[in-house]
Amino acid sequence: MDSLGLYVLAAAVLFGVGVYGLIVSEHLMRKLFAINIMGNAIFILLVAASGPVEGAPDPVPQALVLTGIVIAVSATAFALALMVRLYQETGQATLSSRDEGDDG
Amino acid sequence: MTAEALALIVFLPLLAACAAVAFPGRWLGWIVRIGLLPLPVLMLAPTLAVLDQNVIHLALAGHASPLGIEWRLDPLSLLMLWLNVGITVLISLHAGVSFRPDSDRGQRFWPLWLILFASMNALVLSADLFNLYVTLELVTLAAIGLIAVESKPAALRAGMRYLLLALMASLLYLLGVGLIYGQTGTLDLYLIAEQIEPGWLPVTAMALMIVGLLIKSAVFPLHAWLPAAHGNAPGPVSAILSAMVVKVSIYMIWRLWFWGAAGWDLATAANLMGLLGAAAIVYGSLAALVQDRLKMIVAYSTVAQLGYLMLLFPLASTLAFQAASYHLLSHGLAKAAMFLAAANILSSVGTDRLQRLAGVDQRRPLDVFALALGGVSILGLPPSGGFVAKWLFLEAAWHQQAWGWLVLVAAGGLLAAAYLFRVLGVICLHPRKRLNRRQHREIPNLASVAALILAVSAIAAGFFSAPVLSLISAGLPPGVTP
Numbered sequence: 001m002d003s004l005g006l007y008v009l010a011a012a013v014l015f016g017v018g019v020y021g022l023i024v025s026e027h028l029m030r031k032l033f034a035i036n037i038m039g040n041a042i043f044i045l046l047v048a049a050s051g052p053v054e055g056a057p058d059p060v061p062q063a064l065v066l067t068g069i070v071i072a073v074s075a076t077a078f079a080l081a082l083m084v085r086l087y088q089e090t091g092q093a094t095l096s097s098r099d100e101g102d103d104g
Numbered sequence: 105m106t107a108e109a110l111a112l113i114v115f116l117p118l119l120a121a122c123a124a125v126a127f128p129g130r131w132l133g134w135i136v137r138i139g140l141l142p143l144p145v146l147m148l149a150p151t152l153a154v155l156d157q158n159v160i161h162l163a164l165a166g167h168a169s170p171l172g173i174e175w176r177l178d179p180l181s182l183l184m185l186w187l188n189v190g191i192t193v194l195i196s197l198h199a200g201v202s203f204r205p206d207s208d209r210g211q212r213f214w215p216l217w218l219i220l221f222a223s224m225n226a227l228v229l230s231a232d233l234f235n236l237y238v239t240l241e242l243v244t245l246a247a248i249g250l251i252a253v254e255s256k257p258a259a260l261r262a263g264m265r266y267l268l269l270a271l272m273a274s275l276l277y278l279l280g281v282g283l284i285y286g287q288t289g290t291l292d293l294y295l296i297a298e299q300i301e302p303g304w305l306p307v308t309a310m311a312l313m314i315v316g317l318l319i320k321s322a323v324f325p326l327h328a329w330l331p332a333a334h335g336n337a338p339g340p341v342s343a344i345l346s347a348m349v350v351k352v353s354i355y356m357i358w359r360l361w362f363w364g365a366a367g368w369d370l371a372t373a374a375n376l377m378g379l380l381g382a383a384a385i386v387y388g389s390l391a392a393l394v395q396d397r398l399k400m401i402v403a404y405s406t407v408a409q410l411g412y413l414m415l416l417f418p419l420a421s422t423l424a425f426q427a428a429s430y431h432l433l434s435h436g437l438a439k440a441a442m443f444l445a446a447a448n449i450l451s452s453v454g455t456d457r458l459q460r461l462a463g464v465d466q467r468r469p470l471d472v473f474a475l476a477l478g479g480v481s482i483l484g485l486p487p488s489g490g491f492v493a494k495w496l497f498l499e500a501a502w503h504q505q506a507w508g509w510l511v512l513v514a515a516g517g518l519l520a521a522a523y524l525f526r527v528l529g530v531i532c533l534h535p536r537k538r539l540n541r542r543q544h545r546e547i548p549n550l551a552s553v554a555a556l557i558l559a560v561s562a563i564a565a566g567f568f569s570a571p572v573l574s575l576i577s578a579g580l581p582p583g584v585t586p
Contacts, residue, residue, distance in 0.1 A: 022268070022272065028264065028268075031268055035268065035271050035272060035275070038272070038275050039275055042275055042278055042279045042282065045279070045282055046282040046285075049282065049285075049286040058289075060285065060291070061282070061285065064234055064281075064282070064285075067234070067238065068278060071238065071241050071274075074245070075241065075245060075267075075271055075274075078245055078248075078249070078267075079264075079267055079268075079271070082248070082252055082260065082263060082264055082267060083264065085252065085255055085260055086257070086260045086261065086264055089255060089256075089257045089260055090257045090260070090261075095261055095264060095265055095268075096261075
């Protein structure tokens with residue numbers, strides 16, 4: 001298998017792990033980990049696709065991945081803050097649909 | 105001149121948001137005014153330019169793509185821009201009293217509000233796939249921050265669920281962008297159509313992007329997060345969520361479909377999208393019929409009304425474009441009015457459970473009037489803006505002899521009538537029942553006036569449709585036949 005195939009395979013496995021974790025785990029922290037793993041799978045794919053096929057690598061995917069990482073970090077920070085707030089207000093860090101119909 | 109105005113349209117609210125974080129004290133009110141009020145005036149230059157040249161390209165700070173940022177303004181994005189500016193400024197009248205800038209809640213609310221506004225403006229201007237991703241992410245994060253701004257458990261939970269789905273949706277979209285770039289070597293939305301032939305890889309990429317966007321725009325069956333998020337958010341936030349935030353991702357699907365994949369044979373996929381829309385209309389309306397909270401009814405009505413925007417895919421003619429764009433406009437105005445009115449009723453009575461609202465028409469006549477006027481436009485009675493949109497949909501289906509879609513649009517109106525008349529029936533038809541005075545809370549008149557202005561604009565949209573419709577038909581995608 002060539003190196004590109006290896007990267008794509010790694011990305012696919014990571015993405016699968018992420019999807020599995022997102023669906024199966026109940027704790028929000030684990031769900032966030034799962035989403036970050038999915039994100040990393042996509043970043044690997046983007047970098048691999050821009051790899052040194054011939055000559056210099058293409059700078060655009062690298063720039064995209066850098067921006068993507070910045071966005072992933074800020075989105076994760078925001079999600080963590082939201083999770084902490086949810087824990088402070090309700091005492092749990094999971095999503096139960098118990099009181100979906102509360103008065104808004 | 106146009107370039108400067110466009111840059112200010114995005115950066116003025118953004119700078120105001122930064123200033124609002126830095127100086128949360130008594131200057132906040134003025135910062136917000138500076139960030140919002142000049143926008144309608146600034147819109148004039150780009151509007152004239154679009155009427156003159158139809159399409160404007162702009163490379164931000166002189167850096168062209170691929171590494172720079174390119175903006176593009178055409179009639180459709182101009183319409184979205186006007187809609188966002190108009191609706192945001194009008195809702196801000198309401199937010200000015202429900203989230204007073206000199207209060208604690210106001211200081212949390214306004215920076216996010218300004219960021220949301222600026223990022224939606226940037227989104228409709230963006231011309232490349234990656235910038236669309238960045239701006240859509242900004243829109244989502246700001247919107248969820250606003251949902252959770254009051255830290256109520258139900259809103260926090262709804263926001264969290266929205267956030268998890270939205271993050272997954274963005275990843276699907278980003279994966280699609282990466283695959284497209286690998287195929288074409290360009291990110292320009294308006295160039296990819298020339299660069300790719302439909303094959304399994306580009307089709308997969310396009311499908312990933314569209315599924316991601318369908319999650320973000322809550323199209324049935326990916327709508328599950330919407331009612332809780334829109335129904336539990338504070339009033340002005342519900343209004344902008346339903347009026348604009350879900351629409352910008354549908355706008356992106358239109359762009360990808362009609363501009364990015366121009367020339368592909370998408371007949372089967374288009375029918376599938378239409379069927380999703382049909383299911384949304386039927387399911388959303390029936391679900392609205394059985395809700396027992398006013399804001400949840402309005403939220404499920406949004407699920408249903410988004411279905412009409414999907415009918416553009418199978419119909420895909422000039423008339424259908426006019427219909428869908430006009431529906432986007434009139435639904436935005438009407439739904440913003442209804443959510444603001446519902447929020448006023450909720451904060452005045454203390455609950456929005458339907459059985460407790462009998463007689464509220466005597467206490468909050470303006471709000472009930474705004475709710476009813478918005479409802480008139482939603483169910484498409486003449487002479488409202490909603491009527492123009494529905495009529496154009498019927499005409500488009502008629503011309504293509506697409507009887508199934510024709511029946512759907514007509515039946516959708518009836519279903520909307522069912523859930524809206526149920527609300528108005530409970531509120532207005534009551535045997536002289538008095539609301540408990542003790543629980544009644546005074547709220548400023550301006551809050552009701554803002555809802556009423558939006559509702560009246562939704563009705564007035566029925567009278568002034570001609571210039572907007574001709575603007576839309578000037579900005580049709582390549583290959584769309586009359």
